[in-house]
Amino acid sequence: MSSVANDNPGEADREDARRHRRLRTALKESMRELSVQLSLLNAQVSTHLELRESDVNCLDVISRHGPISPSALARRTGLHPATMTGILDRLERGGWISRERDPSDRRAVLVLPVRDRGAEIFRLYGGMNAAMDEIIDRYSDDELQVLADFIRRTVDAGQTATADLAAG
Numbered sequence: 001m002s003s004v005a006n007d008n009p010g011e012a013d014r015e016d017a018r019r020h021r022r023l024r025t026a027l028k029e030s031m032r033e034l035s036v037q038l039s040l041l042n043a044q045v046s047t048h049l050e051l052r053e054s055d056v057n058c059l060d061v062i063s064r065h066g067p068i069s070p071s072a073l074a075r076r077t078g079l080h081p082a083t084m085t086g087i088l089d090r091l092e093r094g095g096w097i098s099r100e101r102d103p104s105d106r107r108a109v110l111v112l113p114v115r116d117r118g119a120e121i122f123r124l125y126g127g128m129n130a131a132m133d134e135i136i137d138r139y140s141d142d143e144l145q146v147l148a149d150f151i152r153r154t155v156d157a158g159q160t161a162t163a164d165l166a167a168g
Helices: 003-007 009-049 053-065 070-077 081-093 115-124 126-136 141-167
Strands: 097-102 105-113
Touching (some): 009 053, 009 115, 070 105, 115 126
């Protein structure tokens, strides 16, 4: 602690508050940059797969949360159902998904990923996955728990903000 801070505890508190604000700002800026970089990576993956970015995003949701109904997929992605129909048509024509009758309600349709196509996508994200493994290996389990909690809460905040904007 500096001699000024020792002489004036109020100044030390103000300096701590300024440092905290700078760290908060730096973290938010880093998150924005991460968002941009991931968007650029996803755009490259989409180009290599000859799909639209929205198609790849929907395919990711289907792979992680499927089988899923088209309406649930539209809600989860925030896309209009008519837009979703076009995306699903493209993904089905490309052999990325299949649509099957819901066994619990034969009138309903479920969307499923075509499993053997996942390797193509995994290969394109391979460089990022390897880099992430190296980064993650530098953290303790306790630090990883804090990071995972932060990211989960950030995702929740993003979902809430998106839903609020969509609702008008």
